[in-house]
Amino acid sequence: MRVVGIDPGLTRCGIGVVDVAADRSARLVHVAVLRTSPEQPLEQRLLALGRGLAAVLDEHVPAAFAIERVFAQHNLHTVMGIAQISGIALHLAAERGLSVGLHTPSEVKAAITGYGAADKRQVTAMVTRVLGLTEAPRPADAADALAIAICHAWRSAMTVPSADGPETPAQRVWRQAERAARSR
Amino acid sequence: MRVVGIDPGLTRCGIGVVDVAADRSARLVHVAVLRTSPEQPLEQRLLALGRGLAAVLDEHVPAAFAIERVFAQHNLHTVMGIAQISGIALHLAAERGLSVGLHTPSEVKAAITGYGAADKRQVTAMVTRVLGLTEAPRPADAADALAIAICHAWRSAMTVPSADGPETPAQRVWRQAERAARSR
Numbered sequence: 001m002r003v004v005g006i007d008p009g010l011t012r013c014g015i016g017v018v019d020v021a022a023d024r025s026a027r028l029v030h031v032a033v034l035r036t037s038p039e040q041p042l043e044q045r046l047l048a049l050g051r052g053l054a055a056v057l058d059e060h061v062p063a064a065f066a067i068e069r070v071f072a073q074h075n076l077h078t079v080m081g082i083a084q085i086s087g088i089a090l091h092l093a094a095e096r097g098l099s100v101g102l103h104t105p106s107e108v109k110a111a112i113t114g115y116g117a118a119d120k121r122q123v124t125a126m127v128t129r130v131l132g133l134t135e136a137p138r139p140a141d142a143a144d145a146l147a148i149a150i151c152h153a154w155r156s157a158m159t160v161p162s163a164d165g166p167e168t169p170a171q172r173v174w175r176q177a178e179r180a181a182r183s184r
Numbered sequence: 185m186r187v188v189g190i191d192p193g194l195t196r197c198g199i200g201v202v203d204v205a206a207d208r209s210a211r212l213v214h215v216a217v218l219r220t221s222p223e224q225p226l227e228q229r230l231l232a233l234g235r236g237l238a239a240v241l242d243e244h245v246p247a248a249f250a251i252e253r254v255f256a257q258h259n260l261h262t263v264m265g266i267a268q269i270s271g272i273a274l275h276l277a278a279e280r281g282l283s284v285g286l287h288t289p290s291e292v293k294a295a296i297t298g299y300g301a302a303d304k305r306q307v308t309a310m311v312t313r314v315l316g317l318t319e320a321p322r323p324a325d326a327a328d329a330l331a332i333a334i335c336h337a338w339r340s341a342m343t344v345p346s347a348d349g350p351e352t353p354a355q356r357v358w359r360q361a362e363r364a365a366r367s368r
Contacts (some may be wrong), residue, residue, distance in 0.1 A: 041273060041284065042284075042286070043275070043277055043278035043284045044278055046271055046275045046278060047275055047279060049277075070264050079264075080254050080263075080267050083263075083264050083267030083271065084267050084268065084270060084271025084274065085271060086268060086271075087267065087268025087270075087271040087272050088190050088272055088275050090227040090230050091227070091234045091272050093227055094227035094228055094230060094231035095231060095234075100225065100226075100227045102226070117364060132367075133303035145217045172309050
């Protein structure tokens with residue numbers, strides 16, 4: 001299953017593409033951080049980011065698309081830009097007929113580390129290990145984009161009955177950790 | 185000057201196109217309210233609205249594009265959807281090379297009614313009169329989209345020196361009212 005994950009932002013927008021197999025093993029396909037300058041007009045920043053995201057979708061042709069569910073609890077100044085980019089990204093995904101998953105930050109943390117209140121460092125370390133990378137993806141936006149892509153693949157594998165049979169003991173542990181994180 | 189104005193929203197998204205002459209007279213070209221159901225997945229709503237907006241831009245070919253500057257002061261549940269649609273609309277405008285204007289609600293009210301704290305009824309009444317319509321545009325989202333388009337044309341005419349000479353006394357009064365509204 002090829003999944004693209006997006007960590008939306010105007011100044012730095014992370015985009016990560018991973019291939020995830022039925023046994024939960026994951027391989028890095030592509031990761032990038034798109035950047036725009038706060039000195040550019042808003043619409044030019046949105047246009048540049050939209051084009052950058054579209055180029056990655058069209059080059060790597062993922063089947064599924066995952067992005068963080070945006071909450072207004074973030075810094076109110078940056079949340080508007082995050083929501084604007086996420087709107088554009090969701091539109092690009094729907095245009096291409098990708099299946100779309102929205103995940104909360106604690107769902108991503110729980111899926112990746114088994115712990116819904118994990119910190120960024122722990123998430124980055126697990127992403128690095130899961131993908132078998134020799135060094136951690138940088139900046140944090142790159143690791144976050146990969147984390148949400150992996151989270152989406154793993155959660156989809158747990159909720160959609162697999163053609164390979166019932167869930168493994170490891171899958172059951174993840175599902176329970178993830179359910180516990182959600183009920184927090 | 186042909187201007188498109190957008191009143192962004194997921195459930196109802198107003199879009200209005202007006203032609204505004206150098207003497208500030210304005211003519212209705214097109215007005216519509218695009219709707220999506222809260223039962224649809226978010227990305228399908230965004231896709232439908234994006235397609236609807238693109239169709240109006242491509243049919244009526246405005247030179248300028250105006251939308252409300254989104255603030256987080258709105259209802260926190262709806263502001264995310266508003267920001268997502270506004271991101272898509274701004275992206276569509278930039279893609280087509282339109283000049284873009286962002287205006288605050290009080291700038292729109294001041295430009296249209298001369299009073300930055302005007303209520304929706306007063307704005308709708310002035311839009312109806314300015315466009316010489318026999319009845320008020322409904323629902324409110326349609327009137328709001330037309331109001332921001334007219335606001336943008338009038339404010340542009342005031343800030344960009346006109347080829348027709350210096351500002352008229354009426355323009356000066358509008359500019360002062362508008363400046364007062366902004367400093368509130």
